[in-house]
Amino acid sequence: MSTLSVPTKQTAAAHSRPATEKKQTSSAFKRRLPLLPALIFVLAVTQLPFLLTVFYSFQSYNLVRPGSQHFVGLDNYIDVFTDTTFLGALLNTVVLTVVCVLFSLLIGLGLAILLDRKFLGRGIVRTLLITPFLILPAAGALLWKTTMFDPTYGLLHFVFGTDVDWLSKFPLASVMAQVIWQWTPFMTLLILAGLQSQSKEVLEAASVDGASRWRTFASITLPHLSRFLQLATLLGAIYIVNSFDAIFLMTQGGPGTASTNLPYYIYQRAFEGFDIGQSSAMGVVTVILTMIVATFALRLMFRTFSVDGGVK
The missing domain is CATH 1.10.3720.10 (MetI-like)
Incomplete structure (x- = not known):
């Protein structure tokens, strides 16, 4: 009986690990969820302007010549x-x-x-x-x-x-x-x-x-x-x-x-x-x-x- 009980306990522990990991992941997500608006705000005011700057860096774009914007590469x-x-x-x-x-x-x-x-x-x-x-x-x-x-x-x-x-x-x-x-x-x-x-x-x-x-x-x-x-x-x-x-x-x-x-x-x-x-x-x-x-x-x-x- 003792020989059969060991695999049974190991099997139960193996089945309980995914549930525990899923619960920990869900708990971590709930803790970080209030920070999501701040993260979106930081990305909006820092990374989006930088990406736009990178886009304009490959363009010939002068404000005193409207309509002359075009791609010039490097x-x-x-x-x-x-x-x-x-x-x-x-x-x-x-x-x-x-x-x-x-x-x-x-x-x-x-x-x-x-x-x-x-x-x-x-x-x-x-x-x-x-x-x-x-x-x-x-x-x-x-x-x-x-x-x-x-x-x-x-x-x-x-x-x-x-x-x-x-x-x-x-x-x-x-x-x-x-x-x-x-x-x-x-x-x-x-x-x-x-x-x-x-x-x-x-x-x-x-x-x-x-x-x-x-x-x-x-x-x-x-x-x-x-x-x-x-x-x-x-x-x-x-x-x-x-x-x-x-x-x-x-x-x-x-x-x-x-x-x-x-x-x-x-x-x-x-x-x-x-x-x-x-x-x-x-x-x-x-x-x-x-x-x-x-x-x-x-x-x-x-x-x-x-x-x-x-x-x-």
Whole structure:
């Protein structure tokens, strides 16, 4: 009897598995069903416009020539990569992104180390340092244009006593200064979170062993902050590469194209030149380049997380 009962139990368990899996699938679908409207909304406002942009990138479509729209294949992309202005805007975008992310990280790291110490009024200082990030980018750009770089009434004119028109002589550097000021608080917050998550026992053990502050920072703190620094670099690069407000309001891409980056040049081609075909091709190229950089950075960051977490 015992020999016959074993197959009977196994058969019942085998029959119950599909029912259990079906019930789990149904339960998971019911939990995710309320998210369906949000998913549809995200697809409608992000993916559909991008697909339309890809479609227009293969068309010769200029708004000042109604009825002239026709398929041109890869001609728009060929024109994009042979356009010296586009290549100059690409170089400006790379320089702007790298310099702003690097300086924002360095200044943010220094401020985070200072804010990690206890001192009188630390809460007020933290609030004041975060304030630039809470200001709208357009408002911040206008603030720097009128109160900092004005050759007659600006603070730089008052401090240095010169009548230098900073936005004309140093357009890209002026934009970089504003963007660094805007994004340094963000870097500071991320790095400060990393510093406060550090184990105090490890730091105390290093102090007991006679390690200097610099040795402790280089051997313990900095490796611990590596994932936070990588995350800050990734997020900062994704947002800064799309900078438009500062350039549009401070320099208008000039003098000439000295401070023109990819988003502003695409804006010029689409809304000033009315060339929808070429501007769409530029937009697609910019998205692809951004995705390549973001994918590389994400893989590097996830690899770091896996190594630190012991995952092989």
